[in-house]
Amino acid sequence: MKKFTKGLIAVMVGGMALFASQAMADGVNGVPGSVDDPVVTKSYVDKAIQALGGSAGGSSLTVVELYPGSTLYGFEGTEFIVRTGQVQAVAGNNGDGLTDLTAGADLRAGASVGHNHLLLIARSDNRGLRLAPQYDGVAHIMVRGKYELR
Incomplete structure (x- = not known):
């Protein structure tokens, strides 16, 4: 029983270490303002939405x-x-x-x-x-x- 418990704890610690290392790697790649996570302004988003709406036949009445x-x-x-x-x-x-x-x-x-x-x-x-x-x-x-x- 002790061998089983020790093995289970080892697997859990290893999984947590793997999860923590992946989370840290994701955090490095997702720096706000970087190429991977660009910051855009509201006016840019509004223009993009307007361009999509205009191509769909217009939304004005x-x-x-x-x-x-x-x-x-x-x-x-x-x-x-x-x-x-x-x-x-x-x-x-x-x-x-x-x-x-x-x-x-x-x-x-x-x-x-x-x-x-x-x-x-x-x-x-x-x-x-x-x-x-x-x-x-x-x-x-x-x-x-x-x-x-x-």
Whole structure:
């Protein structure tokens, strides 16, 4: 039993020594400000994030005015938020509609779109928004992403 205990203690001490030597080696390589661990400024990080966001199609919102007789089409990944007016969904070529992320629902062709609901265009197949037939005013739609008015 004494041999087993001494062996166990020897293994534990050896493991701790190995762990300590590895931790010290890691500490030497990770000196703040060195090539292995560079220090960057907030403005550098902000520029890097902005560059990534710009390449993804832009993250800014554009307000689009939708007039009677025109249709607002979105492309894959485009987001709409209806702010004013009475608007209805325009389905894609295969009959699928818009994804209403706020309500957790699919809006089929002709479905009324609620104000301030976030809508997502899943595919670029002629999905979009148009004014309801009984409404003759102007609707204001906030758009993020690529769109087309026809």
